[in-house]
Amino acid sequence: MAILVTGGAGYIGSHTAAALLERGEEVVVLDNLQTGHRQAADGCTHFYEGDIRDEALLDRIFGSHEIDAVIHFAANSLVQESMTDPGKYYHNNVYGTLCLLERMRANGVKRIVFSSTAAVYGEPERVPIEETDKTEPANAYGETKLAMERMIRWFDAAHGIQNVSLRYFNAAGAHESGRIGEDHAPETHLVPIVLQAALGKRPHVAIFGDDYPTADGTCIRDYIHVSDLADAHLLAVDRLRRGEGSAVYNLGSGRGYSVREIIEQARRETGRDIPVVVQPRRAGDPAVLVASSERAKRELGWNPRRSDIGTIIRTAWAWHTAHPEGYGDR
Ligand SMILES: NC(=O)c1ccc[n+]([C@@H]2O[C@H](COP(=O)([O-])OP(=O)(O)OC[C@H]3O[C@@H](n4cnc5c(N)ncnc54)[C@H](O)[C@@H]3O)[C@@H](O)[C@H]2O)c1
Numbered sequence: 230m231a232i233l234v235t236g237g238a239g240y241i242g243s244h245t246a247a248a249l250l251e252r253g254e255e256v257v258v259l260d261n262l263q264t265g266h267r268q269a270a271d272g273c274t275h276f277y278e279g280d281i282r283d284e285a286l287l288d289r290i291f292g293s294h295e296i297d298a299v300i301h302f303a304a305n306s307l308v309q310e311s312m313t314d315p316g317k318y319y320h321n322n323v324y325g326t327l328c329l330l331e332r333m334r335a336n337g338v339k340r341i342v343f344s345s346t347a348a349v350y351g352e353p354e355r356v357p358i359e360e361t362d363k364t365e366p367a368n369a370y371g372e373t374k375l376a377m378e379r380m381i382r383w384f385d386a387a388h389g390i391q392n393v394s395l396r397y398f399n400a401a402g403a404h405e406s407g408r409i410g411e412d413h414a415p416e417t418h419l420v421p422i423v424l425q426a427a428l429g430k431r432p433h434v435a436i437f438g439d440d441y442p443t444a445d446g447t448c449i450r451d452y453i454h455v456s457d458l459a460d461a462h463l464l465a466v467d468r469l470r471r472g473e474g475s476a477v478y479n480l481g482s483g484r485g486y487s488v489r490e491i492i493e494q495a496r497r498e499t500g501r502d503i504p505v506v507v508q509p510r511r512a513g514d515p516a517v518l519v520a521s522s523e524r525a526k527r528e529l530g531w532n533p534r535r536s537d538i539g540t541i542i543r544t545a546w547a548w549h550t551a552h553p554e555g556y557g558d559r
């Protein structure tokens with residue numbers, strides 16, 4: 230039996246593919262390399278460079294391998310871009326997922342683990358956020374992810390496609406081997422930006438707003454180690470293979486850090502100076518996002534053991550110092 234990983238050459242997908250391979254699974258990756266890196270999927274059993282919207286290719290893949298589950302990462306995921314070009318997000322994320330589900334149905338593939346996001350909640354009513362809290366996305370990206378979750382649920386109701394949607398909070402850190410890590414161009418995520426500034430590859434870190442209603446005025450986020458996220462995908466596949474039914478889980482550490490706290494921690498871990506410049510707020514940023522992941526711990530047996538902020542920054546720093554140009558393919 231094999232697992233199809235869409236977006237397996239991307240940041241979280243490559244770490245999940247690595248974890249699947251580490252436990253002896255056969256891994257088939259489908260990635261169009263629009264943001265991913267071929268090298269990040271080295272070692273995967275099969276690699277297809279192509280698009281999830283190519284239904285003939287999907288049929289060929291499902292026809293060539295005994296795929297019993299799909300893990301679906303492939304998407305566009307830049308919040309700001311989604312506000313200026315929502316059509317791109319509906320086409321790749323929503324229509325792309327429709328193509329995937331249709332070909333799964335046609336080929337009798339009945340299990341999917343889906344990359345959802347904290348962005349489905351929008352501005353939270355309370356923290357920590359629970360899965361039953363109101364979902365009211367504040368940007369087009371989050372809106373497409375919620376639409377994808379719902380579409381998958383309707384395919385379950387009609388065609389029995391069992392699913393687990395995993396709502397990640399802020400993915401960060403790198404594989405302990407130092408072989409794979411985060412490499413986005415342009416980079417928009419705080420942790421890699423802070424470490425690029427520590428390396429001298431950026432003149433400073435721009436803090437987007439220091440007038441939020443938090444202790445130091447900067448936004449608070451829940452950072453979760455990418456390999457802990459990877460573990461949750463394996464547990465979600467196990468749940469589906471046991472036939473325990475569809476579910477939705479938040480994945481976070483349950484602890485929030487402000488932007489200034491992340492920068493301070495990075496100064497400590499790297500011993501480097503990290504200049505900062507305060508800029509205006511970024512549109513659509515909630516002040517505080519922190520997850521309750523009690524359901525994932527209880528029902529999946531998930532144990533995020535690498536998500537203390539020291540381990541997150543240390544593993545990310547090891548990746549950035551060893552690969553100052555990332556994968557070097559852009
Ligand atoms: N990084 C985070 O903090 C975060 C948080 C919440 C949710 N997510 C979600 O997790 C998933 C992975 O995020 P990431 O940070 O690893 O992103 P990424 O951009 O590194 O990975 C996405 C991968 O999908 C591929 N891809 C995109 N569209 C495709 C298509 N049409 N066909 C084939 N391949 C395609 C890209 O080339 C890339 O390799 C995304 O769905 C994202 O929305 C990420």
Ligand SMILES: O=c1ccn([C@@H]2O[C@H](COP(=O)(O)OP(=O)(O)O[C@H]3O[C@H](CO)[C@H](O)[C@H](O)[C@H]3O)[C@@H](O)[C@H]2O)c(=O)[nH]1
Nearest residue numbers: 306346347348417418419422435436437448450488511514
């Ligand atoms: O140069 C920067 C970059 C970020 N930030 C701040 O740092 C925090 C974290 O920002 P990121 O861009 O790293 O992450 P987001 O919280 O915006 O986004 C993450 O969580 C979202 C859900 O809310 C989506 O899922 C998205 O894909 C995922 O990366 C935010 O307060 C942001 O304003 C800065 O101050 N300066």
